[in-house]
Amino acid sequence: MPELPEVKTVVKALKSNIKNAKITDVFVFLDKLIKNVSPQEFKEYLLNETILDIYNVGKNIIFKLSKDKNLISHLRMTGKYFTDTSLHHKRKHDYVIFELNNQMYLFYNDSRQFGTFHIKDESELFTTKPLDKLGKEVDQIDPDKLYQLIKYKTIPIKSFLLDQSYILGIGNIYANEILYLSGVNPWTKVNKIPYAKLIQILNNTKIILDKATELGGSTIVDFSGLNGAEGQFQNHLQVHMRANLPCNKCKTLIKQETIAQRMTYYCPLCQKENYEQEK
DNA sequence: AACGAAACCTGCGCGC
DNA sequence: TGCGCGCAGGTTTCGT
Numbered sequence: 001m002p003e004l005p006e007v008k009t010v011v012k013a014l015k016s017n018i019k020n021a022k023i024t025d026v027f028v029f030l031d032k033l034i035k036n037v038s039p040q041e042f043k044e045y046l047l048n049e050t051i052l053d054i055y056n057v058g059k060n061i062i063f064k065l066s067k068d069k070n071l072i073s074h075l076r077m078t079g080k081y082f083t084d085t086s087l088h089h090k091r092k093h094d095y096v097i098f099e100l101n102n103q104m105y106l107f108y109n110d111s112r113q114f115g116t117f118h119i120k121d122e123s124e125l126f127t128t129k130p131l132d133k134l135g136k137e138v139d140q141i142d143p144d145k146l147y148q149l150i151k152y153k154t155i156p157i158k159s160f161l162l163d164q165s166y167i168l169g170i171g172n173i174y175a176n177e178i179l180y181l182s183g184v185n186p187w188t189k190v191n192k193i194p195y196a197k198l199i200q201i202l203n204n205t206k207i208i209l210d211k212a213t214e215l216g217g218s219t220i221v222d223f224s225g226l227n228g229a230e231g232q233f234q235n236h237l238q239v240h241m242r243a244n245l246p247c248n249k250c251k252t253l254i255k256q257e258t259i260a261q262r263m264t265y266y267c268p269l270c271q272k273e274n275y276e277q278e279k
Numbered sequence: 280a281a282c283g284a285a286a287c288c289t290g291c292g293c294g295c
Numbered sequence: 296t297g298c299g300c301g302c303a304g305g306t307t308t309c310g311t
Contacts, residue, residue, distance in 0.1 A: 002304055032287095059305080076305050078289080093289085112288045114305065130306090155282065164306080171304050221291090221303050240304095261284070263302075 002075050004137075004169025005212035005233065006223050007059050010081060013226035014061070015054045017083055018106060022050045025099035033095055033110070036118045036129075045069055045119045046098070058134055058168035068122040072130060076114035081226050082107040135166045138205045147198055150190040157193060157201075158186035159260040167202075169209060172262045173218055173240045178205050180239045185271045186257075186264050211236070239265040 002010065026043045028034060034042045049065040056062065063071040073079070084105050087097065096108040096117065108115070118130060125131060135141070146166065153160070160166060161175040170178065179186050181204045184197065193201075217223060217231030220241060224230055238248055243256035247267040255268050 006304065074305085076287095077303070110288095111290070112303085112305095114288065116306090153281085159282090162305085173304055218304075223304055262305090 002059065002079075002217065002223055003171030003174050003212075004056075004059060004209050005174075005215075006217035006225070006231065007056050007061060007075065007169070008213050009217045009225045009229075009231065010075070011054055011056045011061055013229065014081060017226065018051055018100060018102075018104065019054060020050060020052070021104065022101040023047060023098050024101050027097040027099075028095070029097075030095035030110075030113060033108075033113065033115055034117050036120075042117070042119060046071065057131055058137070058164055059171075060131060062125075070120045070122060070125055072116075072118040072120060073108070074116045074130065076110070076112070076116070078112040078222055079108065079110045079115035080224060080228075082109060083227060133165050135164060135168050137168045138202055138209065141167060141202065143195075143199055143202055146202075147195050150193065150198065153190045155190060156186060156259055157184055157188045157190050158262075158264055160190045161201075161205075162260055162262065167205065170205065173220070173237070174205075174208055174212065175262075176240045176265050177208050177238060180266060180271060181208065183270055186259055186266050239267060241265065 023046045026046050028039045028042060031039045037045065049067065049069060051063050052066060053064040054061065059074060061073040063073070065071060084107060085103060087105055090097065090107065091109065093111045094107045094109045098106040100106060116130065120128065150160065158175055158179065161170045161178060162172065178201060182197070182201045184201065212218060212233040215232040216225060216229065218233040218237065219230040220234050239254050242254045242265055244253050246252065247254055247270055250267065250269050252267055252269040254265050257264050
């Protein structure tokens with residue numbers, strides 16, 4: 001479900017609700033979500049730990065705990081958090097429940113069961129899965145280094161934007177929107193993109209992700225923030241989910257094609273720049 | 280090494 | 296009403 005703006009929205013809400021709470025019990029109803037320890041160990045690691053801080057690394061949510069431990073949660077497509085005062089309000093697909101000392105329960109809900117949890121020591125947090133090999137958020141990227149990198153790659157720019165080992169936090173919705181705003185055809189191979197165009201893409205990435213974060217993300221099919229809060233950026237989408245509707249700039253009908261197994265939307269006129277016209 | 284496609288799941292909306 | 300299909304905010308793993 002969530003891309004960077006949605007994850008940041010969830011983190012912000014979690015922070016104001018459960019920061020400094022102590023975990024007094026843990027219930028796991030779907031073992032496979034717990035990745036690097038057994039469900040029993042998971043519970044033991046978390047019991048009596050205080051949540052000192054909550055922050056994001058790309059789309060990962062990090063719960064910083066006492067004793068140098070960290071809980072890493074990835075929502076994948078359909079992960080959601082809810083808080084409630086009673087254990088009896090458990091709903092369908094609530095797979096992990098944290099009991100907190102402030103008379104609250106934190107529910108992790110995930111209908112497609114793709115989400116993941118890891119427990120990591122501070123010392124190995126960024127040197128082992130899942131946080132090793134991640135790229136940087138767009139404002140930390142050295143554009144010259146990135147340009148050197150793409151010079152020898154032939155994947156479509158759409159695939160490149162989705163790859164978390166380069167730029168952190170872009171998913172399918174925002175990749176579509178970034179390429180529209182940049183006037184770049186999503187099929188364009190990255191080695192054909194001029195330096196100035198790369199700079200423009202990076203600038204637009206920041207503009208779109210920042211704006212979407214400000215609006216609490218996009219709520220289209222599945223995403224909601226903590227306790228079902230809806231975002232508002234969906235009202236600003238130019239191409240995503242607009243197949244066969246007129247482009248807001250030129251009235252040409254928006255095209256829909258699959259790239260990197262993800263539905264891709266673009267204006268064939270405004271995003272003609274192919275720099276070699278291959279497809 | 281690099282790239283594309285399949286796999287992991289459930290649910291929903293659509294056409295028949 | 297029911298069934299099959301395609302699709303959904305992501306990533307890892309498997310082939311070529």
